[in-house]
Amino acid sequence: MNKHVMDEAIGETRLDRGTQGVIGKGAPRYEGKLKVSGTAPYAYEYLAGEDVAYGFIVPASIAKGTIRSVDATKAEAVPGVLTVISGDRIVRAASQPMAPAAQTIDGEVFHYNQPVAVVIADRFETARHAAKLVKVDYDAKEGRFDIAARTTVREPASMPMEPNQTRGDFESAFAKAEIQYDQTFTTPSYQAAAMEPHATTAKWDGERLTVWTSHQLLETAPGQLSKHTGVDADKITVHSPYIGGGFGSKLGLGPDAVMACLGTIATGKPVKIALTRQNVFQATSRRGETVQRVRIGVTKAGKITCFAHETDTTNSPGNGFFEPSGISSVFLYPGEDRIVSHNIVETDVLMASACRAPGEATGMLATEGALDEIAEQLGLDPVEFRRMNEPEVNPQTDTPFSSRRLIDCIEEGARRFGWSDRPKTPGSRREGEWLIGMGMASASRKNDLMESSAEIEMSPDGRATVRTGMTDIGTGTYTILQQIAAEMLGLPLDMVDVELGDSRFAPSSGSGGSWGANSAGSSVYVASLALIRELASRIDADAETLTLKDGHAISGNRQIPFADILKGEAISVTGKIEPGKQAEETHQASYGAHFCEVAVNVVTGETRIRRLLTVGAAGRILNEKTATSQCYGGQIWGIGYALEEDLVIDKRNGLIVNHDLAEYHVPVHADVPQLDVVLLEDRDPHASPLAGKGIGELAIAGVGAAITNAIYNACGVRIRDYPATLDKILAELPDDYLTAA
Amino acid sequence: MNVTLSINGRDHALDIDPRTSLLDACRDHLGLTGSKKGCDHGQCGACTMLVNGRRINACLTLAVMHENDAITTVEGLGTAENLHPMQASFVEHDGYQCGYCTPGQVVSAVGMLGEIGDGWPSHVTKDIKTGTEISGDEIRERMSGNLCRCSAYPNIVDAISAAAGKTKEPA
Numbered sequence: 001m002n003k004h005v006m007d008e009a010i011g012e013t014r015l016d017r018g019t020q021g022v023i024g025k026g027a028p029r030y031e032g033k034l035k036v037s038g039t040a041p042y043a044y045e046y047l048a049g050e051d052v053a054y055g056f057i058v059p060a061s062i063a064k065g066t067i068r069s070v071d072a073t074k075a076e077a078v079p080g081v082l083t084v085i086s087g088d089r090i091v092r093a094a095s096q097p098m099a100p101a102a103q104t105i106d107g108e109v110f111h112y113n114q115p116v117a118v119v120i121a122d123r124f125e126t127a128r129h130a131a132k133l134v135k136v137d138y139d140a141k142e143g144r145f146d147i148a149a150r151t152t153v154r155e156p157a158s159m160p161m162e163p164n165q166t167r168g169d170f171e172s173a174f175a176k177a178e179i180q181y182d183q184t185f186t187t188p189s190y191q192a193a194a195m196e197p198h199a200t201t202a203k204w205d206g207e208r209l210t211v212w213t214s215h216q217l218l219e220t221a222p223g224q225l226s227k228h229t230g231v232d233a234d235k236i237t238v239h240s241p242y243i244g245g246g247f248g249s250k251l252g253l254g255p256d257a258v259m260a261c262l263g264t265i266a267t268g269k270p271v272k273i274a275l276t277r278q279n280v281f282q283a284t285s286r287r288g289e290t291v292q293r294v295r296i297g298v299t300k301a302g303k304i305t306c307f308a309h310e311t312d313t314t315n316s317p318g319n320g321f322f323e324p325s326g327i328s329s330v331f332l333y334p335g336e337d338r339i340v341s342h343n344i345v346e347t348d349v350l351m352a353s354a355c356r357a358p359g360e361a362t363g364m365l366a367t368e369g370a371l372d373e374i375a376e377q378l379g380l381d382p383v384e385f386r387r388m389n390e391p392e393v394n395p396q397t398d399t400p401f402s403s404r405r406l407i408d409c410i411e412e413g414a415r416r417f418g419w420s421d422r423p424k425t426p427g428s429r430r431e432g433e434w435l436i437g438m439g440m441a442s443a444s445r446k447n448d449l450m451e452s453s454a455e456i457e458m459s460p461d462g463r464a465t466v467r468t469g470m471t472d473i474g475t476g477t478y479t480i481l482q483q484i485a486a487e488m489l490g491l492p493l494d495m496v497d498v499e500l501g502d503s504r505f506a507p508s509s510g511s512g513g514s515w516g517a518n519s520a521g522s523s524v525y526v527a528s529l530a531l532i533r534e535l536a537s538r539i540d541a542d543a544e545t546l547t548l549k550d551g552h553a554i555s556g557n558r559q560i561p562f563a564d565i566l567k568g569e570a571i572s573v574t575g576k577i578e579p580g581k582q583a584e585e586t587h588q589a590s591y592g593a594h595f596c597e598v599a600v601n602v603v604t605g606e607t608r609i610r611r612l613l614t615v616g617a618a619g620r621i622l623n624e625k626t627a628t629s630q631c632y633g634g635q636i637w638g639i640g641y642a643l644e645e646d647l648v649i650d651k652r653n654g655l656i657v658n659h660d661l662a663e664y665h666v667p668v669h670a671d672v673p674q675l676d677v678v679l680l681e682d683r684d685p686h687a688s689p690l691a692g693k694g695i696g697e698l699a700i701a702g703v704g705a706a707i708t709n710a711i712y713n714a715c716g717v718r719i720r721d722y723p724a725t726l727d728k729i730l731a732e733l734p735d736d737y738l739t740a741a
Numbered sequence: 742m743n744v745t746l747s748i749n750g751r752d753h754a755l756d757i758d759p760r761t762s763l764l765d766a767c768r769d770h771l772g773l774t775g776s777k778k779g780c781d782h783g784q785c786g787a788c789t790m791l792v793n794g795r796r797i798n799a800c801l802t803l804a805v806m807h808e809n810d811a812i813t814t815v816e817g818l819g820t821a822e823n824l825h826p827m828q829a830s831f832v833e834h835d836g837y838q839c840g841y842c843t844p845g846q847v848v849s850a851v852g853m854l855g856e857i858g859d860g861w862p863s864h865v866t867k868d869i870k871t872g873t874e875i876s877g878d879e880i881r882e883r884m885s886g887n888l889c890r891c892s893a894y895p896n897i898v899d900a901i902s903a904a905a906g907k908t909k910e911p912a
């Protein structure tokens with residue numbers, strides 16, 4: 001195996017030379033034609049036309065308690081029903097990312113609408129009907145549903161970050177601070193709501209289990225399914241070549257996967273289970289709600305002296321994962337004395353887990369709002385306030401930043417957006433019923449490089465095929481891996497194929513935490529170098545200086561087609577990237593800035609986004625088009641978080657009230673104007689051999705706060721309790737705005 | 742129950758459960774999996790088909806109700822080798838990410854342009870007497886029944902705008 005450990009900063013590479021000229025370009029997606037023609041197969045769509053059975057989940061009708069009995073007699077009597085599976089093998093929800101297995105129910109109900117049984121029938125309609133006939137008796141118990149009640153408070157696990165990080169003596173420093181900012185922000189629970197509900201097709205042939213499932217991280221999937229079914233992991237193959245969106249909700253294995261496997265083993269027929277949209281809301285995972293206290297000590301001149309960000313968030317029994325709202329607060333702003341801390345308030349609600357930009361997506365709604373408030377109190381422009389508080393090194397650890405272009409992003413954004421034209425005071429710019437305002441916020445997203453590997457096979461005709469267990473969740477993985485291999489190997493794009501999403505391929509990082517492109521891409525880089533060495537040795541050339549272009553090796557005055565070098569023989573190499581000392585010696589994150597203009601209606605309290613610009617710096621951009629699309633996604637999620645999204649948990653009984661797409665409001669076309677994204681030319685040689693950093697979650701970080709800051713600038717209403725719905729704005733709007741209408 | 746469905750110009754004789762939605766008839770029984778299921782409740786638009794040229798949420802209608810209708814799914818617009826101009830425009834403008842809402846967006850866009858062509862006004866139409874013109878606001882308003890959680894909206898609007906001029910009638 002050819003391995004590169006990221007111990008040292010990377011120098012100039014073939015990607016910098018750009019001989020083939022494809023890296024970074026906005027190449028159309030490799031799989032694009034399949035997607036637009038409806039021929040890219042998603043998990044549920046395998047075995048079309050075969051004799052299959054369908055599964056339908058029976059949800060619990062209480063939130064907490066013990067299952068006394070499950071009576072499936074009536075359901076089993078329905079013609080077409082093959083079996084009803086209940087008991088301890090049923091799982092509560094999806095598994096946590098990288099967990100050894102999902103949590104089984106063991107005779108208990110842990111949250112409202114938790115699965116208690118699954119009906120397998122020859123038709124979908126029959127399974128759905130029979131599921132309603134399964135009678136479950138419970139011993140109900142009193143549940144805990146309200147984060148604010150803090151009935152049970154416990155320490156989080158150390159994933160996804162070290163939950164408590166302190167430095168110096170914050171309390172004394174804060175007591176002495178010239179200006180003491182102390183406010184509490186709340187964010188509701190959220191649902192990832194990928195458009196493809198979690199779905200699985202599973203086929204047991206008596207010996208092997210073949211599973212097609214919508215899953216972001218394949219490496220642990222066979223092992224998990226082995227635990228649930230008793231089938232040896234090496235007899236289980238998991239496929240996930242197309243995934244209809246994940247956003248973290250498919251980092252764990254869905255309950256559909258476990259139950260489809262149990263179903264096919266029980267019936268001997270292939271089983272398909274697509275979660276209903278309601279199941280997705282009730283039985284996969286969600287982002288935990290938060291209560292965040294932000295305290296910042298500042299001098300009258302505007303220097304931040306101390307910083308505290310303390311978060312309560314929720315999870316269910318047995319789950320240590322927490323929404324790490326303080327993740328950016330560790331390093332984004334200065335202050336000698338610091339606290340970043342997190343508590344889990346245990347509730348009897350669907351487990352909380354990873355959701356697009358865990359931490360930044362909620363935490364920066366608070367901190368970036370806080371910065372805006374302090375700047376206003378000091379009479380400083382929010383841009384200037386951030387410029388005055390740019391730390392030289394990571395203020396928590398004194399580690400140098402690998403590269404930090406925050407101020408560049410802010411300045412570039414301010415210039416492009418026309419920030420100097422911002423209304424000086426709230427309520428001062430008006431167009432009829434609409435008050436106009438501008439707001440800005442910083443963005444940052446922690447960067448991680450993960451272990452990942454890939455195989456490249458070059459066939460005798462000189463075509464290359466990249467194979468890795470990596471996934472593409474809409475992020476553009478197929479395309480960027482194609483571009484990296486093409487650039488490295490000197491091949492036109494159409495000479496490179498990419499195969500993903502198969503647990504038999506070289507193990508990969510999977511898609512999550514914005515690490516996918518950098519990690520899987522680096523493994524392709526490493527494999528490419530190995531392949532180049534092999535080609536060079538066959539023509540006695542120096543691999544370092546060998547030029548590769550359009551399928552030819554160019555050495556001195558020789559120009560040899562790859563096919564002539566290969567002489568009828570295929571070559572296959574595998575490359576692997578591992579994180580190394582660079583991750584310890586430098587602090588790595590992507591940075592950006594958001595600028596937003598809103599209009600707030602004085603009669604209805606409605607907010608409309610007029611303009612939204614995000615400037616980002618995330619190292620090398622591998623595909624300008626797909627990277628921009630990722631940023632649109634983040635911006636629009638930010639619009640959702642700022643204005644609409646609110647997963648309502650009934651505090652009396654634990655029901656997730658708005659458990660579908662009619663009631664849980666995600667942004668639609670009409671909510672979103674044409675947006676602007678600018679990606680700065682950037683390289684981070686410490687982050688990976690590609691000199692790139694994560695981009696997929698950068699744009700969601702902070703964007704919601706840019707919107708609420710703009711709302712304040714428009715109408716003088718400060719929103720600290722997200723989302724900024726009409727009722728909250730109307731209640732605080734001064735009456736004179738209305739009389740002036 | 743027996744039903745013959747005319748889909749993409751081809752007749753399909755089916756013996757199905759009367760509770761089967763038009764969407765499931767295509768996905769589960771005819772191998773036409775291009776139309777997607779995002780909610781099964783008419784809330785997302787992923788299942789959009791054209792029935793006699795008009796947009797419909799195929800999850801909200803039963804297959805047996807469409808005996809004499811001309812049904813068009815994404816597969817009927819174009820193939821991967823021979824894309825419909827709307828499909829090609831989505832590729833060119835990166836009007837998608839995960840691709841799951843995409844068939845619904847594409848079919849909806851084609852149907853929507855037909856509605857504008859026929860002079861149907863919308864909530865944002867300035868003057869219903871003078872007819873409607875294709876604009877960003879009209880597209881956003883009329884496409885709002887097609888959710889995209891990847892949030893490719895800006896590029897979808899670009900793709901539709903660019904294709905508007907060159908879109909041929911659906912099959």
Ligand code: FES
Binds near residue numbers: 777782784785800
């Ligand atoms: S599946 Fe038909 S509208 Fe969602």
Ligand code: FES
Binds near residue numbers: 195839842891
């Ligand atoms: S492309 Fe993923 S939901 Fe639209």
